[in-house]
Amino acid sequence: MTQDPIGRVVATELKPSTPHQFYFWTARESAVGIGAIVRVSAGGRTVYGVVTDGSAYSDLSTPMMDVLGADGDPASPPAPSARSEIRLYLASVLRQEPAEPLQPVPIGPVHLATDQDVALALRMEGYTVGERATGIPVGVYAAGGLESPVSLDCDFLLGPEAAHLNISGVSGLATKTSAVEFLLTSIFQAFPAHKGSVAAVCFNVKGPDLCFLDQPAALGAADRSLYERMGLAAEPFGDVRYFAPFRPDGVNLNTLRTNEALAANTEPLVWGLREVLDFAEVVMNKDDVDAKADAFIDFLAERVVGREFYDPSLRGKAFQVQSFADLDEFFRAIFDFMEALGKGGEVWRTHHVATIRKVRNRLSNISTRSKGLVTDDGGVNDLPWGAFRDRSVQVIDVAGLDPLAQDLVFARVVSKLREHLERRDLGVDHVVVFVDELNKYAPVDGPDTYVRKMLLDLSERGRYLGLVLFSAQQFRSQVQRRVVGNAGTAVFGRMDMDELATPQYSTLSPATKIKLATLPKGELMLRHPHFTQPIFVRFPRPAVMTGREGVERFPPSAELPFADAVARQLRSLDRRVQADAVRRAVEGRREDDVRRALAATRRSRPDDPFAYFVSVLGRRVEAERVMSPRRGIPAVAAPEDPYGP
Amino acid sequence: MRCRKRLIATGMAPADGLPASLTLHDDDAVIRPARLLEDPTLRTHALGESVPFDEPVAFLDGTQRMELLGYAGTAPVALVEIRAAVRQRVRGLFTTAIRERQVYLLGRRSALAAFGEPVEGVEALELPEGPAHPFRDLAEIRRTADRVRGNLELSAADAFRRVNAGWLVIDGSLSGSPTLAEDSRAIGIVKGHTTLPFDGADLEQYLHLPPAHRSSFFEPTPGYRPVVAWALRLWPWEGRDLFHGLVRLEVAPANGTPERADAISRAIMAERLPVSGGPQWDRLLYGTHTVQQYLRAE
Numbered sequence: 041m042t043q044d045p046i047g048r049v050v051a052t053e054l055k056p057s058t059p060h061q062f063y064f065w066t067a068r069e070s071a072v073g074i075g076a077i078v079r080v081s082a083g084g085r086t087v088y089g090v091v092t093d094g095s096a097y098s099d100l101s102t103p104m105m106d107v108l109g110a111d112g113d114p115a116s117p118p119a120p121s122a123r124s125e126i127r128l129y130l131a132s133v134l135r136q137e138p139a140e141p142l143q144p145v146p147i148g149p150v151h152l153a154t155d156q157d158v159a160l161a162l163r164m165e166g167y168t169v170g171e172r173a174t175g176i177p178v179g180v181y182a183a184g185g186l187e188s189p190v191s192l193d194c195d196f197l198l199g200p201e202a203a204h205l206n207i208s209g210v211s212g213l214a215t216k217t218s219a220v221e222f223l224l225t226s227i228f229q230a231f232p233a234h235k236g237s238v239a240a241v242c243f244n245v246k247g248p249d250l251c252f253l254d255q256p257a258a259l260g261a262a263d264r265s266l267y268e269r270m271g272l273a274a275e276p277f278g279d280v281r282y283f284a285p286f287r288p289d290g291v292n293l294n295t296l297r298t299n300e301a302l303a304a305n306t307e308p309l310v311w312g313l314r315e316v317l318d319f320a321e322v323v324m325n326k327d328d329v330d331a332k333a334d335a336f337i338d339f340l341a342e343r344v345v346g347r348e349f350y351d352p353s354l355r356g357k358a359f360q361v362q363s364f365a366d367l368d369e370f371f372r373a374i375f376d377f378m379e380a381l382g383k384g385g386e387v388w389r390t391h392h393v394a395t396i397r398k399v400r401n402r403l404s405n406i407s408t409r410s411k412g413l414v415t416d417d418g419g420v421n422d423l424p425w426g427a428f429r430d431r432s433v434q435v436i437d438v439a440g441l442d443p444l445a446q447d448l449v450f451a452r453v454v455s456k457l458r459e460h461l462e463r464r465d466l467g468v469d470h471v472v473v474f475v476d477e478l479n480k481y482a483p484v485d486g487p488d489t490y491v492r493k494m495l496l497d498l499s500e501r502g503r504y505l506g507l508v509l510f511s512a513q514q515f516r517s518q519v520q521r522r523v524v525g526n527a528g529t530a531v532f533g534r535m536d537m538d539e540l541a542t543p544q545y546s547t548l549s550p551a552t553k554i555k556l557a558t559l560p561k562g563e564l565m566l567r568h569p570h571f572t573q574p575i576f577v578r579f580p581r582p583a584v585m586t587g588r589e590g591v592e593r594f595p596p597s598a599e600l601p602f603a604d605a606v607a608r609q610l611r612s613l614d615r616r617v618q619a620d621a622v623r624r625a626v627e628g629r630r631e632d633d634v635r636r637a638l639a640a641t642r643r644s645r646p647d648d649p650f651a652y653f654v655s656v657l658g659r660r661v662e663a664e665r666v667m668s669p670r671r672g673i674p675a676v677a678a679p680e681d682p683y684g685p
Numbered sequence: 686m687r688c689r690k691r692l693i694a695t696g697m698a699p700a701d702g703l704p705a706s707l708t709l710h711d712d713d714a715v716i717r718p719a720r721l722l723e724d725p726t727l728r729t730h731a732l733g734e735s736v737p738f739d740e741p742v743a744f745l746d747g748t749q750r751m752e753l754l755g756y757a758g759t760a761p762v763a764l765v766e767i768r769a770a771v772r773q774r775v776r777g778l779f780t781t782a783i784r785e786r787q788v789y790l791l792g793r794r795s796a797l798a799a800f801g802e803p804v805e806g807v808e809a810l811e812l813p814e815g816p817a818h819p820f821r822d823l824a825e826i827r828r829t830a831d832r833v834r835g836n837l838e839l840s841a842a843d844a845f846r847r848v849n850a851g852w853l854v855i856d857g858s859l860s861g862s863p864t865l866a867e868d869s870r871a872i873g874i875v876k877g878h879t880t881l882p883f884d885g886a887d888l889e890q891y892l893h894l895p896p897a898h899r900s901s902f903f904e905p906t907p908g909y910r911p912v913v914a915w916a917l918r919l920w921p922w923e924g925r926d927l928f929h930g931l932v933r934l935e936v937a938p939a940n941g942t943p944e945r946a947d948a949i950s951r952a953i954m955a956e957r958l959p960v961s962g963g964p965q966w967d968r969l970l971y972g973t974h975t976v977q978q979y980l981r982a983e
């Protein structure tokens with residue numbers, strides 16, 4: 041506190057001090073810069089401000105004088121005297137003490153903020169100290185050799201007061217994904233016990249980005265000291281589960297995390313008919329899911345799928361519809377029945393044949409475009425609904441999925457999270473959902489998709505449930521405004537100048553924009569409800585392995601031949617399983633049967649997975665020999681159908 | 686236009702208007718013949734490139750501000766605030782080394798008596814008696830202010846000398862002060878030319894001095910306090926006016942050698958830059974300008 045002032049407030053008629061901003065000048069060489077936090081104490085009043093603009097000028101009355109002096113030669117030797125010159129800064133008020141009466145900033149000496157000043161300026165004393173503190177370190181404010189920790193208030197980050205975080209910035213330089221990874225680390229370590237438990241669900245939408253959250257990073261001394269300064273341990277996530285759909289072959293995983301060393305916590309994400317039917321709305325074109333189609337889908341969901349359905353007009357034996365294949369059999373029976381009726385055979389159980397066709401095409405479209413995620417044959421492997429563990433991360437790798445299937449994954453996962461949190465039976469009290477490349481899922485224009493509506497709903501109502509959205513995108517202007525607008529905390533990395541020229545950023549000074557446009561990696565600008573002005577912080581590299589390094593250290597294994605891929609799957613359940621034995625067991629079997637046996641093994645988690653697998657394989661093959669060979673689900677052509685072949 | 690062409694055709698020097706820096710008081714303008722100390726007859730010396738001082742240099746200047754308070758009957762009473770400062774330059778940057786300030790109450794005896802005791806911090810100063818014309822008193826006030834300012838500048842120079850032996854550049858003549866007139870590290874820069882040292886062909890040579898040249902040095906007022914002086918042209922004048930960029934330098938007799946005169950001239954030439962700006966930019970050195978700025982801001 042005894043440091044010398046670095047500047048003095050100046051107020052003139054043209055540049056007056058006001059309650060919200062003030063000017064001050066400094067020596068030519070001073071540590072002040074755009075974003076610096078300063079303190080003015082004078083006349084019984086203490087004001088904290090952040091520098092938002094600066095100017096410098098000399099006593100030169102007109103540029104012509106300089107030309108004359110240099111004799112028109114820019115290379116002429118320097119003059120013996122340096123011109124008198126001023127460094128004038130504009131600061132925006134962060135806080136005034138006392139707060140009332142609110143008055144213009146007094147004229148007085150200006151000091152660079154100390155740790156304590158930073159805490160007061162950002163009102164952090166209200167939530168970072170005491171028994172029920174709610175601070176979550178987000179970085180350090182660095183200026184003039186000082187590194188002051190800055191914390192967010194988790195009541196405003198994870199609810200209930202406010203929630204959600206959005207981060208923008210250009211590709212590769214803005215460190216968006218890294219910032220979210222770091223913040224999750226910080227939340228997991230600093231989230232206070234009195235606030236309960238927290239878990240994360242991350243969608244990996246791009247390459248290997250989030251594929252190695254459980255692997256340590258090799259951090260340099262500077263990064264380590266930043267962790268230390270914030271009281272955090274630089275460790276990877278301890279409890280991570282990876283979910284990836286299969287490739288279309290149904291046995292190789294569709295992810296870059298296929299190195300065998302990582303198999304133990306990498307598992308398939310497989311959904312069946314039931315899971316899809318509940319979210320049929322997602323994948324139907326909104327315009328053509330009319331009431332009639334809805335009614336038929338409801339009929340299928342309530343009366344047919346997953347139960348015994350008997351209709352003597354269709355066939356003598358009851359239907360057991362568990363899978364897409366079963367469903368197709370059911371549809372065929374309906375069409376056969378109506379064909380047999382000939383003219384007049386246009387309605388079955390009040391449902392018109394066109395509606396039935398449409399629903400069948402949509403559903404078959406899902407199973408084709410989501411091949412690998414949606415199984416034909418009932419075997420399901422899903423997130424641990426109801427058994428989420430505190431401080432666990434579930435990463436769902438959708439990077440290789442068709443957009444339609446990605447939408448389905450988003451919609452179902454978020455809806456299930458919501459459902460469970462509403463019923464308070466998810467296993468944790470708070471879930472952070474991380475959606476990277478948000479502009480793809482909630483674009484500013486384009487159709488009002490189910491996913492976009494869902495993200496909006498999440499951003500509007502999630503905070504009451506403990507369902508929190510962390511999202512990232514390059515250009516905030518390309519995301520639906522209400523989704524980003526509902527984020528209580530907004531973060532900005534290196535920004536694009538064109539983006540900064542859009543109206544959303546009109547409140548930023550030109551100097552702040554320049555700073556944003558040239559921000560180095562690892563520095564961010566924050567808006568948070570407690571901070572009256574945007575604040576710049578530095579954060580360390582995440583303590584987890586980057587995607588790029590991960591794929592070098594753990595090269596994805598080549599797509600395996602069918603039998604070997606099956607062996608790999610079984611070995612992830614039991615390391616003792618021998619590839620040769622699996623190969624022999626699978627030899628000559630139909631792939632569908634093998635997949636089914638594999639799914640069954642995964643589902644029941646037996647003590648001896650291989651033995652169980654072989655037994656299921658044997659039984660099912662016997663059982664199915666009597667049935668006609670499955671043919672997948674060929675789409676039925678209907679001329680008015682945009683999805684038809 | 687034809688007149689101007691004709692003037693150029695006859696070999697006369699065209700001007701670009703009245704010398705801006707001059708307030709012409711023709712009654713002040715005199716030719717006071719000087720005694721040449723260098724060369725048998727007046728000539729010009731080419732200086733070549735400028736060579737800046739290679740050590741710290743200080744600049745001294747003063748300002749005055751007059752406020753007419755009112756009249757005692759018909760006799761004016763004025764408040765005059767004078768300031769002087771020395772700013773020293775080290776590696777291109779200036780810091781203030783000395784600053785002085787005084788406030789005087791000026792008026793004729795009767796007027797001061799009518800005012801009564803001057804307020805604290807203000808010194809009363811009586812004007813010489815004379816005809817009671819208010820204009821005459823005002824002119825007298827201005828003259829007195831000039832004089833006390835000169836004194837304050839000298840006392841600032843003395844104060845600086847007590848703590849610093851480096852170069853001191855003074856705005857004005859050295860000959861007003863016995864100590865400065867003998868100070869071998871003091872340089873007086875005289876920007877006004879109401880008194881000229883030569884006439885006839887010598888005057889023409891003196892006032893047609895080419896840029897980056899100096900005149901032979903001379904003793905400006907023989908018989909008075911001896912100093913060595915010469916003219917120096919800082920900027921090309923042709924096409925402007927005779928006085929453009931012309932200054933008279935004054936130094937102590939100890940510096941009265943051709944080598945010293947050349948060296949000091951080259952150093953002062955370097956002080957043309959940066960250009961100070963304002964109407965006197967062709968003659969006002971930047972260092973002196975910063976002293977004025979400082980005094981005005983204070």
Ligand SMILES: Nc1ncnc2c1ncn2[C@@H]1O[C@H](COP(=O)(O)OP(=O)(O)OP(=O)(O)O)[C@@H](O)[C@H]1O
Nearest residue numbers: 210211212213214215216217218561562579580581
């Ligand atoms: N705190 C940090 N300090 C310095 N560099 C960092 C920091 N965090 C991350 N980086 C580096 O910045 C680079 C980009 O990071 P990241 O992938 O997070 O950016 P991104 O904004 O998500 O990019 P994209 O838009 O392409 O997804 C990485 O190479 C990473 O190593």
Ligand SMILES: [Mg+2]
Nearest residue numbers: 216217218476
């Ligand atoms: Mg990224």
